[in-house]
Amino acid sequence: MxxxxxxxxxxxxxxxxxxxxxxxxxxxxxxxxxxxxxxxxxxxxxxxxxxxxxxxxxxxxxxxxxxxxxxxHNIEEHNHIKCSVCGRVCDVNISPVDIDTLNPEQVSNFIVIEIRMNILGICPECAEQLEKEK
Ligand SMILES: [Zn+2]
Ligand SMILES: [Zn+2]
CATH class of the missing domain: 1.10.10.10 (Winged helix-like DNA-binding domain superfamily/Winged helix DNA-binding domain)
Structure with missing residues (x-):
């Protein structure tokens, strides 16, 4: 108990x-x-x-x-961006690509199963740090 x-x-x-x-x-x-x-x-x-x-x-x-x-903690469908310097992950507020709207030519006639978006970047803190080190 x-x-x-x-x-x-x-x-x-x-x-x-x-x-x-x-x-x-x-x-x-x-x-x-x-x-x-x-x-x-x-x-x-x-x-x-x-x-x-x-x-x-x-x-x-x-x-x-x-x-x-x-x-x-955000369980809604959304995309992420990752900082290539410190590795932190943040949300991306762009609407996800809808699988149903893709036409076959756009995807080399593949059947699309899943779309994974991986965006890599440099976060504001790391960008500032890199700027200082210049
Ligand atoms: Zn960073
Ligand atoms: Zn998230």
Whole structure:
């Protein structure tokens, strides 16, 4: 009973951390935020709960160009841009390409299964840093 309550609390704090950190934190970033509230939480607990939250559709796992998974509290369909310098992931507000509107010539007569957009860039902070280093 006590154990179950602790688990619920951990999950809630993990979900809150994903929301508060914004800009798609990684499990390790979420872990450090959660530890400030619940110091005894382990990294494996954070990973396990993130998996549960993804399964429950409360958050989304964003797999970018890198190997790290970022977590997103915005579960609406949207695209992402990744900073090639620091690796942070942000939202892109352009409407996704509708598969149904593509004509066969545009896609070399392929049957389109999925459209994945990977946009790479340099975030404002990194751009400023690069400017200073010039
Ligand atoms: Zn950056
Ligand atoms: Zn997002």
């Amino acid at each position: 006590v154990e179950a309550r602790r688990n619920t609390r951990q999950k809630r704090v993990i979900l809150q951390s994903v929301e508060q950190l914004g800009c798609h934190p990684t499990a390790v970033q979420i872990y450090s935020a959660v530890r400030k509230v619940l110091p005894r939480t382990s990294l494996s607990t954070v990973y396990r709960n993130l998996g549960i939250l993804v399964d429950q559709g409360k958050i989304k796992a964003v797999k970018g160009a890198g190997k790290e998974i970022h977590y997103d």
